[in-house]
Amino acid sequence: MTVQDIRSFNRFYTNVIGALDYGRHLYAPYTLTESRVIYELAHAPRTDAADLRAQLHLDAGYLTRILNRFEEDGLVERGPSETDPRRRRITLTTRGREAAALLDERARESVGALLDTVRAEDRPRLAEALKTVRELLGEGRAPRPEDVVLREPAPGDLGWIVQRNAALYAAEYGFNLDYEGLVARIVAEYGEDHDPHLERTWIAELDGRPVGCVMCVRDDAPGAARLRLLLVEPDARGLGIGDRLVGAVVDFAREAGYREIVLWTNDILAAARRIYQRHGFVLVAEKPHRSFGQDLVGQDWRLELDATPE
Structure with a gap:
């Protein structure tokens, strides 16, 4: 296994899932990063900007611009944190939850279509391979x-x-x-x-x-x-x-x-x-x-x- 092997796999997989195609129906009208922010907000009821930066490893200024856009579009609301007054709590609005649900539905359809190309007898092997990648690349790190x-x-x-x-x-x-x-x-x-x-x-x-x-x-x-x-x-x-x-x-x-x-x-x-x-x-x-x-x-x-x- 070499660095080139992993880089080659990364190029292959990003093409498969359309990660670089920002105009793709899967994420539109959001970028992949914006879609991931919406996903995190939808699945973590109590989230502030500092949590999002840590979870997604995003630059503070970049995340602020994303959240500002979301607030202008009526997707999120910001308010005082319940645990730390120095922080701002970020929550999805009803419109934001609808956007999250649409993105989730598109993702499920996309992955489902991808799995349709894999023979039923090969799917357990694929699942085991994905599990192996997670275990090996995450080896030595306890869940957070x-x-x-x-x-x-x-x-x-x-x-x-x-x-x-x-x-x-x-x-x-x-x-x-x-x-x-x-x-x-x-x-x-x-x-x-x-x-x-x-x-x-x-x-x-x-x-x-x-x-x-x-x-x-x-x-x-x-x-x-x-x-x-x-x-x-x-x-x-x-x-x-x-x-x-x-x-x-x-x-x-x-x-x-x-x-x-x-x-x-x-x-x-x-x-x-x-x-x-x-x-x-x-x-x-x-x-x-x-x-x-x-x-x-x-x-x-x-x-x-x-x-x-x-």
């Missing part, structure tokens, strides 16, 4: 929080939510198949009939694989949203994924006009409860129960959306 993206579920992700919830809760807490049945019903109800303006699911993705999830759905109580099925894979814990997922729910619920968010959990889920507390959730009731083959203490938590976390 900025490597994780939050996205909407793709085909197959809802089934993944059921499978991983069942497997992890069985392994970590001894839950039986009753829990898998409960998760399957929750996911099926969401998949069959949900209002995207009032309900949403997030998948946390790291290195091309799902490593976490959460749902925000309407509760039976008027004006209340319910947080459900928060999960982070064991090998992805410690990257702040759970905190980002809960933050995404809180931000979405506020924007959707909910007055409060409620959730039900069990006292054995200590790490999740600490995340809820950091976001301002308050324990309002608890009760012992026998479920999923275990003796548990169920807890009801609530967050009033006009309240500010301590």
